[in-house]
Amino acid sequence: MTLPPDRPLAVVTGAAGGIGFASAKRLAEDSFRVLMLDRAGDRLAAAAAALAARGLGVDSETLDLTDAAAARALIAALPRLAVLVNNAGVFDVSDFDALAEDDLRRMVEVNTIPVFTLSQAAARRMPPDGRIINIASRSWLGARQIAHYAASKAAVVGLTRAMALDLAPKRILVNAIAPGVIETAILDAWGTDARAALAARQPIGRLGRPADIAAAVGFLADPRTGFITGQTIIVDGGASVGTLGGA
């Protein structure tokens, strides 16, 4: 790694994508040195180069998080780690009747199991006041046509709450962010018409932006927010509040 050693280290997974990239940028702007991880090597290199060109302290490594041994080895080789953002994820849409067990397995394999693997490995290297931030999804509350995805993200919320208790004696804080509908490539699964309909249904009147989620990541990584753990912050423009009498 070529990152300067004088600043606390943050690792962001899925950092070639919309929310991961915005989170890496935000943490680098907040004076963390950031290691960006993703399985998409070319996109990752371009993303890291774009941030480095702005003078931000980032580095990148290509990693498929479903390779648990490689993920553990990478984390174990790092210097002490201040912040881990478990952001990488996959998504697709299906009628419930068309789902198969393998669809659920595929979601859990990427969206859930690496959260456990990386968090456990990272917690062994974190000093007191370390932060683990898991990107869940508002769909954990329930959503149509994504039962497999929603289940994998509900498990992330459960892991977050349980890890918060297990890691509290080490003073490691574990929280989740549950984004609503955020404009990233992952939404391509919905198609253009469905996206427009989704935007029209949001109480705030727009879809979320990756920077909206990165702002919550920055908040939870901030040394001043050291008394928040086990929480899931919903960042969805009010969509989960309910719209009785509204759209």
Ligand SMILES: NC(=O)c1ccc[n+]([C@@H]2O[C@H](COP(=O)([O-])OP(=O)(O)OC[C@H]3O[C@@H](n4cnc5c(N)ncnc54)[C@H](O)[C@@H]3O)[C@@H](O)[C@H]2O)c1
């Ligand atoms: N965009 C939304 O509306 C939304 C809503 C709720 C939750 N989320 C969650 O936010 C996170 C980021 O998603 P995004 O919207 O930025 O999508 P995205 O597709 O732009 O980014 C996801 C990134 O994860 C990477 N990735 C996927 N599988 C991987 C693996 N096995 N190993 C390493 N990297 C892998 C992808 O290459 C991609 O760069 C995901 O966990 C997603 O479920 C997104």
